[in-house]
Amino acid sequence: MSRIPAAFRDAAADSRLVIAPYVALGYPDMPTSVALARAYLDSGADMLELGVPFSDPIADGPTIQRATQRALAEGATVAGCIEAAAAIRASTGAPLVLMGYANPFMKWGYEDLARDLHGAGVDGLIVPDLLPDDNDDLASACNAHGLNVISLLAPTTPSERIGRVAERGSGFLYCVSLTGVTGRRQDLQTGLTAFLQRVGEASTLPRAVGFGVSTPAHVGALCGQAEAAIMASALIDIFDAAPPSQAVSRAAAHVGAMVDAARCR
Amino acid sequence: MTTAAQAPTPDAAGYFGPWGGRYVPETLVPALEELEHAFMRLRDDQSFQGELTRLLRHYAGRPTALYEARRLQAELGGARIWLKREDLAHTGAHKINNALGQALLAVRSGKRRVIAETGAGQHGVATATVCAMFGLECVVYMGEEDVHRQALNVVRMRMLGAEVVPVTSGSQTLKDAINEALRDWVTHVETTFYLFGSATGPHPYPLIVREFQKVIGIEARAQMFEQTGNLPHTVVACVNGGSNAIGIFHPFVDDPVGLVGVEAGGTGPAETAATLEAGSPGILHGAISYLLQDEDGQIAPTHSIAAGLDYPGVGPEHAHLRDSGRAAYVSVTDEQALEALQTLARLEGIIPALESAHAVAHTMELAPTLPADASILVNLSGRGDKDMDTVVGALGAMG
Ligand SMILES: Cc1ncc(COP(=O)(O)O)c(C=O)c1O
Numbered sequence: 001m002s003r004i005p006a007a008f009r010d011a012a013a014d015s016r017l018v019i020a021p022y023v024a025l026g027y028p029d030m031p032t033s034v035a036l037a038r039a040y041l042d043s044g045a046d047m048l049e050l051g052v053p054f055s056d057p058i059a060d061g062p063t064i065q066r067a068t069q070r071a072l073a074e075g076a077t078v079a080g081c082i083e084a085a086a087a088i089r090a091s092t093g094a095p096l097v098l099m100g101y102a103n104p105f106m107k108w109g110y111e112d113l114a115r116d117l118h119g120a121g122v123d124g125l126i127v128p129d130l131l132p133d134d135n136d137d138l139a140s141a142c143n144a145h146g147l148n149v150i151s152l153l154a155p156t157t158p159s160e161r162i163g164r165v166a167e168r169g170s171g172f173l174y175c176v177s178l179t180g181v182t183g184r185r186q187d188l189q190t191g192l193t194a195f196l197q198r199v200g201e202a203s204t205l206p207r208a209v210g211f212g213v214s215t216p217a218h219v220g221a222l223c224g225q226a227e228a229a230i231m232a233s234a235l236i237d238i239f240d241a242a243p244p245s246q247a248v249s250r251a252a253a254h255v256g257a258m259v260d261a262a263r264c265r
Numbered sequence: 266m267t268t269a270a271q272a273p274t275p276d277a278a279g280y281f282g283p284w285g286g287r288y289v290p291e292t293l294v295p296a297l298e299e300l301e302h303a304f305m306r307l308r309d310d311q312s313f314q315g316e317l318t319r320l321l322r323h324y325a326g327r328p329t330a331l332y333e334a335r336r337l338q339a340e341l342g343g344a345r346i347w348l349k350r351e352d353l354a355h356t357g358a359h360k361i362n363n364a365l366g367q368a369l370l371a372v373r374s375g376k377r378r379v380i381a382e383t384g385a386g387q388h389g390v391a392t393a394t395v396c397a398m399f400g401l402e403c404v405v406y407m408g409e410e411d412v413h414r415q416a417l418n419v420v421r422m423r424m425l426g427a428e429v430v431p432v433t434s435g436s437q438t439l440k441d442a443i444n445e446a447l448r449d450w451v452t453h454v455e456t457t458f459y460l461f462g463s464a465t466g467p468h469p470y471p472l473i474v475r476e477f478q479k480v481i482g483i484e485a486r487a488q489m490f491e492q493t494g495n496l497p498h499t500v501v502a503c504v505n506g507g508s509n510a511i512g513i514f515h516p517f518v519d520d521p522v523g524l525v526g527v528e529a530g531g532t533g534p535a536e537t538a539a540t541l542e543a544g545s546p547g548i549l550h551g552a553i554s555y556l557l558q559d560e561d562g563q564i565a566p567t568h569s570i571a572a573g574l575d576y577p578g579v580g581p582e583h584a585h586l587r588d589s590g591r592a593a594y595v596s597v598t599d600e601q602a603l604e605a606l607q608t609l610a611r612l613e614g615i616i617p618a619l620e621s622a623h624a625v626a627h628t629m630e631l632a633p634t635l636p637a638d639a640s641i642l643v644n645l646s647g648r649g650d651k652d653m654d655t656v657v658g659a660l661g662a663m664g
Contacts, residue, residue: 054563055435056440058448060448078561102288103548103558103563104562107547107558107561129548129551130288131291133287134287134288152290152291155292156293157291157294158295161295179292179452179454179455181448
């Protein structure tokens, strides 16, 4: 059974947003990325997005491109990422969601992947280049193992498509906050409120906002508009800017600040 | 004419058999749907087709010649050899056919900013050219390695008013240029038309590019009848994404004619770009097709002396034609392509693009095995001016 619905119920019960930081598995190396994931949980993160690197990440901006290319250069593999997820699972009850591009998953085989992820204690999968229109094989394999396949929605998604996309997914809806690739941003995109409202009208699944969510103020601004915030590039930028001995703790402290900002009362 | 019912055509979701589809971020879905609708509407629109025909004739210089390479045939023995002279089209390659068609779509869709990827620079030059002619803003992404090896085409694009953005990520070739163009498109999708250069990518691009390139095969088929009274025995074309090949193949699909696609074999199995020969199924740049990849699903580095063949994927319609056995795919090495380029230059006074030289190289193997009354139709997809630095360098290095 996926741990995702309970995490959203618990957060809603205390008027909080679910905070879901992204960890680029294998960056700067696999043990450090696992330590980073644990530090984020210790800082109060409710859910983790675990990124599997791919050679051609078309939806990612420079920060995640660099991190994932480095992870590959350091020898990260799909097998290594599944092992890392299992290691993180061993010390937490929080939902873990794997995020990666379609090709390495297809190469692994969707049936085997669903079984292996279930075995590792992973709860869901986000594949930004696999639309619900074309993901039948993956979706049926994941359903058979109780894994959520998370649908993505974008500000460009027409209202009549939102409902169809939402129906084909489960767990939560990944609402891409902006028209663009991942990366740190000054401000949230104008029009985000209206977009999230359209999503809320079309589906009862919780809304998680990602891409560009960079600061506690951004998180605070999502109160009442969404149920979760996902942050990625901003954390990697903080990690990279810190002296190596403090990189993990600085990034984790930023997650802690986001957790504080996510208390919506 | 071929009947659309028999020719392989994508289904409503963009699949040729199991290949193709739409593997893109959600952000791009409405733009791809809009493009599909605009194309479906305009391909039956008299004024659109009239304008395209006018431009193909008076701007691009169509129909291009069909030339019998008699000295080459005398040298090789065997079949007669006919060159479809896409090198004579404006800007020097078949790429202009598709660029004109898609730019007209952009204009009709009210998009004033055009982006494109390029490998050899021929698609970039064609795009920059049509953008200049239509008064559109043009940005071309090109891998840093290709910027160096196709320097002449970079100068041409800038002269034509395009912004050329060198891409320094990954392998710094065509694959990475497409990544960067897709990132631009995701960011500027509401104002920007992505003028995609080959018969691959997400639906509807493989269909659109084929439909704009099939003018090559329609002309060549009529020209073969006119000059020989017959169909060719075999049609040969080089294949990367596969636009020049599908353009010349498609009108022959229902005929008793052999279709052979020639991929870039690089220096041999360890350094190749021959996707159908050495690849396996996978998802890249919007489509499911064959890919050169490692056992973990990471895209493998490729190599070809021809920048325009140096790509780890292939268009879904070619994957389908290969599976069904309707077309065969072979590869030739860098060395064979260089040899063919020089042979054609010396015997016929035509310097082909290194990409097209791959088709010539296979023809040189095939011709002596066929009888003298057979004809081979070769798509000479482009001219070789852009490759002179590379050729001189390679010949020097080989001694
Ligand atoms: C002259 C020429 N021929 C062939 C190609 C290969 O592309 P395609 O397989 O789409 O025809 C290129 C690509 O740059 C080219 O410039």
